[in-house]
Amino acid sequence: MESVIIATKNQGKAKEFEKLFSPKGLSVKTLLDYPELEDVEETGSTFEENAVLKAETIARELGVRVIADDSGLEIEALDGRPGVYSARYAGIEKNDEANIDKVLAELQNVPEIERTARFCCALAMAEPGKETVTVFGTCEGRILPERKGTNGFGYDPIFFVEAEGKAMAELSSEEKNRISHRANAIRKLDEVLKERE
Numbered sequence: 105m106e107s108v109i110i111a112t113k114n115q116g117k118a119k120e121f122e123k124l125f126s127p128k129g130l131s132v133k134t135l136l137d138y139p140e141l142e143d144v145e146e147t148g149s150t151f152e153e154n155a156v157l158k159a160e161t162i163a164r165e166l167g168v169r170v171i172a173d174d175s176g177l178e179i180e181a182l183d184g185r186p187g188v189y190s191a192r193y194a195g196i197e198k199n200d201e202a203n204i205d206k207v208l209a210e211l212q213n214v215p216e217i218e219r220t221a222r223f224c225c226a227l228a229m230a231e232p233g234k235e236t237v238t239v240f241g242t243c244e245g246r247i248l249p250e251r252k253g254t255n256g257f258g259y260d261p262i263f264f265v266e267a268e269g270k271a272m273a274e275l276s277s278e279e280k281n282r283i284s285h286r287a288n289a290i291r292k293l294d295e296v297l298k299e300r301e
């Protein structure tokens with residue numbers, strides 16, 4: 105089976121990419137398959153900048169086509185935070201529980217109607233000698249007052265998906281992969297690649 109390399113060490117993302125790419129006949133490799141590569145520092149101020157940084161750095165190092173995902177949660181009442189800092193919001197790198205606790209504490213006195221939020225996903229596809237492609241997907245919702253559901257990863261237990269009437273973590277992986285910011289971005293990447301052919 106042909107494979108595609110996703111420049112991520114996030115297992116939650118990796119599982120979603122596996123399910124999203126397998127119907128296309130593609131298996132997924134991640135940076136967990138390349139332990140010798142150093143972490144790419146996410147120094148950009150936007151999701152797109154960070155996705156391009158990760159994709160272009162790893163594509164250069166491996167000499168092949170690479171896709172990177174930079175994603176996160178934007179909460180309106182917090183002026184768009186945690187945004188690009190979603191993975192490291194509580195200070196400790198990649199501690200989902202601490203990140204959720206911090207968001208819930210910051211929104212403690214914010215009424216339901218003002219808790220609107222969106223998940224964002226920028227994908228960048230880089231290949232040596234070719235122009236990098238970037239696309240962007242979102243998923244609209246609001247922040248719940250407490251955790252609900254156990255599926256997914258990251259902030260999924262406190263993200264209520266308006267279109268489904270459920271927390272993201274209450275959706276099956278099939279349901280999440282139909283409506284998520286990541287699924288929407290992959291659909292756009294498909295369109296761009298078809299136009300380029």
Ligand SMILES: O=c1[nH]c(=O)c2ncn([C@@H]3O[C@H](COP(=O)(O)OP(=O)(O)OP(=O)(O)O)[C@@H](O)[C@H]3O)c2[nH]1
Pocket residue numbers: 111112113114117146173174175176177190191198203223256257258259260261263284286
């Ligand atoms: O509830 C969630 N459902 C999602 O579908 C989702 N997608 C992203 N996120 C959050 O945003 C950070 C990304 O940061 P990020 O793009 O830098 O990824 P990461 O650092 O975890 O891995 P890598 O891909 O950089 O190796 C993640 O850690 C999560 O906290 C999500 N949370």
Ligand SMILES: [Mg+2]
Pocket residue numbers: 146191
């Ligand atoms: Mg990261």
